[in-house]
Amino acid sequence: MSDKIYTPPASAVEGAHVSGMAAYEALCKEAESDYTGYWARLARELLTWKQPFTQVLNDSQAPFFKWFEDGRLNASYNCLDRHVEAGRGDRVALIFEADDGNVTRVTYSELLAKTCQLANALRARGVNKGDRVVIYMPMSVEGVVAMQACARIGATHSVVFGGFSAQSLRDRVQDAGAVLVLTADEQARGGKSLPLKSIVDEALADNSCPTIRQVIVYRRTGGKVGWVDGRDQWLHEALADQPTTCEPEWVEAEHPLFLLYTSGSTGKPKGVQHSTGGYLLHAALTTKWTFDLKDSDIFWCTADIGWVTGHTYITYGPLALGGTEVVFEGIPTYPDAGRFWQMIQKHKVTIFYTAPTAIRSLIKAAETHDAVHPKHYDLSSLRILGSVGEPINPAAWEWYHQHVGGGRCPIVDTFWQTETGGHMITPLPGATPLVPGSCTLPFPGIAAAIVDETGHDVPNGQGGILVVKKPWPSMIRTIYGDPERFKKSYYPPELKGYYLAGDGAIRDEKTGYFTITGRIDDVLNVSGHRMGTMEIESALVSCTELVAEAAVVGRPDDTTGEAICAFVVLKRPRPTGDEAKAIAKQLRDWVAKEIGPIAKPKDIRFGDNLPKTRSGKIMRRLLRSVAKGETVTQDTSTLENPAILEQLGQAY
Ligand code: WT7
DSSP states (O other): OSSSOOOHHHHHHHHHOOOOHHHHHHHHHHHHSSSHHHHHHHHHHOOOOOOOOOOEOOTTTSSOOSTTOOOOOOOOOOOOOOIIIIIITTTTEEEOOTTSSSSEEEEHHHHHHHHHHHHHHHHHTTOOTOOOOEEEEEEHHHHHHHHHHHHHHOOOOEETTTTTHHHHHHHHHHHHHHEEEEEEEEEEEEEEESSSSHHHHHHHHHGGGOOOOOEEOOSSSSOOOOTTTTTTEEEHHOOOTSOOOOOOEEETTTSOOOOEOOOOSSSEEEOOOOOOHHHHHHHHHHHHHSOOOOOEEEEEEEOOEEEETHIIIIHHHHTTTTTTTEEOSSOOSOTTTTTHHHHHHHHTOOOOEHHHHHHHHHHHHHOOOOOSSGGOOOTTOOOOEEEEESOOHHHHHHIIIIIIITTTTTTEEEBBBBBGOOOOOOOTTTTTOOOOOOOOOBBBTTOEEEEEETBOOOOOTTTEEEEEEEEOOOOOEETTTTTHHHHOOOOOOTTTTTTEEEEEEEEOOTTTOEEEEESSEEEEEEEEEEHHHHHHHHHHHOOTTTTEEEEEEEEEETTTTEEEEEEEEESSOOOHHHHHHHHHHHHHHHHHTTTGGGGGGSEEEEEESOOBBOOBBBOHHEEEHHHHHHOSSSSOBBSSSSSSHHTTTOOO
């Protein structure tokens, strides 16, 4: 955290939804003095209910909390119909920019019609309320429509990021017991066509997912695809005869809107289950307050709909507010690393939300190739910048502030998680004085705190475990199919009923500002993507032909935040030189196939065995030092075979 303070400029304070620190404090006070009354007021103000709720919070089965239990609503109605009914149907909802720069504008009326058509097509195929639908689609209007259409009929969507492998997709389809997959022939990214449909085919092969009845395929590139008659159907054919109106399914507030799989410290990815009412409330509320979204804004969140950021800040939050947003198919470096700046200029983006990894790689690009430096673009439309997914280092923050924001745009460094549904600790742009590297203060109503292992508060200036002391509307409801794992992961008995985020944090002694110090479990954050070390280890050892044993740790990386380092013992003599390089490549490809390219280890180190204590425990702390390239100062006297430290010194 830096010691500089940036107070919001008058232009950001004036007219903001939360204007000035006094307004922020008043909201916090309201939440403190009447917690359920506060959330009830906002749920009534921000959402349209078919049947108003009378109960706010039911904590009788804690930690399985229920919010707005007897209320009924529909998320898609809230995101689409109500704006059209209010005479705002001609407003642009989505400005879609394809990989090749082609732009399509979709109004609220059009988005509603498309959503209704697909919702009807899904219903016609027997998809009912509560059924799970897997969405494995590129960034597209159709991807947003797919999510909205599921929400409309009360089907629970589970979006799988298009970078995940067939094996990962299969695991998720099986775990969710999905009845239908929505996909595309291919995705266009960076001038290349990448397969989607063939990966679905592989995932579903050999009747491995018997719950799947149908696969609907959006034709994006026109590339060649395999076809299973009776199972596969083109999206445009499925939509052809469908009416453009569709009565929404009015679901109870607790009805699961979606599952989203994310990595934990142990075992396979967990299906984080979110509600409809509480989730949508926080999606709308945080979009309104954290981004100060107004009718005049052009909002752009660069995340993929495969991650929670894309759910909350593309598909649900901005649309619930009737906003106008950019949806981008491509990548930040194509046709060159000026793409983001060029798009901000072209679409007059006013609010821009991206990840520190992207910023750091674009800094590097601008430093080596001046033409893609943001100073060559007109970014004067920008008024608010956002950061998400990992800590933003003060140097990247300063660059973002100065070169992208022209020194005038507040940066909201938003801390949250797949499990929290929306922002938890974040500045509000018209109120909070900013300190680079700090996510500042809790969102009004979020009881974030730092405690020790026994759940007792630690004083400011002393690091500890980040918890949330009270349930909040958009919190995870359960892990799909595994309520015990939900309890164990997030509500360990020693923490007195507090939600355990899994991050360490520290509050500044004077200001009370929060800084996230990183995960306290075996979860890595690589380019803002969450990866379990155990997951990567299992993927490596599943290469039974080659691998005898593997251990995975993270090390700091200038661009990606953390990098994956694998320590591997082979079933053959330890390789060196070119042979080691070739095997390292083979193992990376293997991991890409098992999980996805994002899980490829950056460094692979081979040893005759792994450093273990005499009692047989892998010395992970020592591995972390080795991974960082530090000289090992730790006591290695308990090490079974000290000679291997030298072998592990070489990374491939
Ligand atoms: C983990 C959650 C939140 C949407 C994208 C990631 C880290 C997230 C920040 C931030 C420092 C952050 C935490 C958290 N994280 N935002 N602003 N500052 N760390 O969601 O995949 O569920 O990952 O990302 O470690 O626990 P996710």
